[in-house]
Amino acid sequence: MNKKQKLFLVAVAVACSVILAGLTYGALTGESEGEAGTTIVATFYPLAYVAESIGGEKVSVHALIPPNTETHTWAPSTADILQAQDADILLYNGAGLEPWFEEDILPALDVGQRIVVDTTEGLTLLPGGESESYDPHTWLSPYMLRMQAEKVLSALVESDPANATYYSERWTSLDEALASLDASYNDTLSSSTKSAVFVSHAAYGYLADRYGFTQYGIIGLSADEEPSTSTIATLVEQMTESDTYVVFVDPVYRDDYASTLESSIEEQSGQEVTVLHLYLLVGSMDDLDLLGQMEQNLENLAVGLGASVA
Amino acid sequence: MCSAVTDLSLLDIPRLLGFQFFQYALLGGVIAAFACAWVGLFLILRKEAMLGDGVAHTSFGGIALGLLLGISPILVALVVSILAVIGIHIMRTKGLARSDSAIAVMLATGFSAGLIIISLAGGFSVELFSYLFGSILTIDMSDLVIVTVLGLVTLGFLGVFYKEMLSITFDEGAAKLSGIPVETLAISFDVLVATTIVLSIKVVGIVLVVALLVLPGLSALQLNLSFKGTAAAAVCFGTVSMVLGIILSAVYDVATSGVIVFMAAGIFGVVAVYKRLG
């Protein structure tokens, strides 16, 4: 090895060390300051929201799936597994929503002291579509979410009995809010004149079941593609049959997409069509948090179902 | 994959090592690296480096078929790959096509068949993605068993027939004169290539497996060592790329196969410059 070669190797070694050191430093300083109290890791936004509502200052909550990310195709990374390892309480929806949680994350952890909560365990679930045993979209119904949230409360109390009173007080507000929403949904939608709801993503089964309407998931609609002619044709057929000319789409769809959809349907049906939003409650959107989105959903559903707002 | 709010750092490595899935990943990865380095070195010296790429792309057809039929895609890919190398061998020996042409034909057939099957089966899925680009971090016990068995078969063969393979690779004519069964060993080696590639699909995926086969050997050849030295260097480079790749990709949540191959390419670059300076 001659001098130049030695120097070169040293330079390479130094460069690598510097880069790695820099990354390590960056990661360390980027970490959140002192994790307060009980650590809760929830799989996605609705459960994180509930945990924060109940736990307040005494918990630090983290959702594995980033807000407004597609839940069905998401896969956890190693960092997520380590995160889960650190949590005191793990919350997941269950009902088949997060197979990766049960298959990849849980087995990799040593459960030990951790409390793992299947928030839909023991609840009456609706049957799912072709590939699922159950319909997992429970959190969109204030009635169901309330029961899921109750489990979160129990877990918190079990994990941190010292602050049980604090949690109970905060629980009461959330409980009331959800119960009141349930009542509003019931009252408003009982005056529906229509009974069909056409929606891009068939996630509202629990609402349909409780408040008396039928949801029709528009098969073949995806946020990336233009709606095909056959999709539109089928849709128009069904809409004409149920005399409903309102279509609900997920706000994640681009605006111009919505207007294209609107004009295509109008063209084919000859009727004036309204395209409204229905939130999926998987992240705050349009400045609305979970409860806000539930309220907005009710308003939009009322329009679609021809109900008068109570 | 989306990263979490809190980033990991190198200091988390000891914790990672405590997880079974991570241990499996390292073990499977190292076995694959060993097998690929050895097989790849022979492939380069036999001037058959593109055979690796050809077989990998052909195996895609096998993966697709397995997914469609609901049978283990890896086992179907293994069968398809072995048939492919035998097909290439026959094309060569019967004079139907020269080596690279034969490989191109096989590659085209297998991969396009795979695409057709995939679209019939309903399009791309997360699972398919993992076969194309590897998913070593989600390796489970059954995968690990397959990787280990195939790896041991490969290394065993090369260990047992070491001097024969070296003889054939250096001078096939002279080897034949010595009574070494060249034809049998050549076909066996080709089957071994297919085996090694299939076992590596889980680790780095179809698209990058040729890199894992060829880069460590190419780097080692630059060092002008004896054969033993070259082989040792190739294994070393391959293993280092693999281990560092797995660790860094886990810590920083970046595509594992990408990091592994990038490291291997980086090592190649460093060795090349090092040699030029000497």
Next chain:
Amino acid sequence: MTSAIVQPDVVSVRGQTDAARRPVLEARNVNVSRSNALVIEDASFTIYQGDYVGIVGPNGGGKTTLLMALLGVLPRDSGEVRLFGEPLERFRDWHLVAYVSQDAISFDADFPLSVRELVALGMANRGNLTRRLTGADWRVVDDMLGEVGMADLADDRIGHLSGGQKQRMFVAKALVRDPKILFLDEPVAGVDAVTQEKFYKMLNDLNIARGITICTVSHDLAAVFCRMSKVMCVNRLVNVSDVRDIDEPGEFLKKAYGEHFHFVFHRHECGGVFGSDRPVAP
């Protein structure tokens, strides 16, 4: 130099009469054709254990073809060939036969092998297919390297050697299994005169020390008549003669090279590069 410095008064194998030695290579009325043209016609000769045979003749005269036919690589039209008394077709003891081809030295210079490793490859054969090389095997390899004068270069890469060194290496490779007969086809083509001399002397030493029969194609006529015990003239017809029996090499060679061939040979000039050299006959 080599470890095979033999005392002048030791009678080597080749010093014995033909009758006292066993025949290792016999040809009877051998005819060989290539592309429908007769290349070797009615060749008959016997080579005995310990002979050092120089195969000479003009280019295109059939030397390589004859070699290939004797080894069974090329088919012959007719005639009998025996190796160690056994008909070629039934011969099985191929470990007794070694061959260094003409193009052995034109290998890929970048191939990662050390000299030692290449010579060790000579051990690989049908008989020991799965057996690892033992320490004893490697000692044989090292000894062989010593005998051909390549001990210092054992760990060098094969691509870094000169032409002459490469040929020595291939000879070592051919000899690790202790064959009884070694064939070489134009081993030192394209190498300088001094190196050629040294090479043929090395073969000579091996022949004397090990009693191995050597048949080498050569264009170095002086080396043939100085160092070797028999000469085989090949130009479609084959003539073999003991070198000592030829008083006029020039005349003898005209049979192969044609009437206008001119070769003046003075035995006393056989000292060559090496001062005190052994005469051909012991």
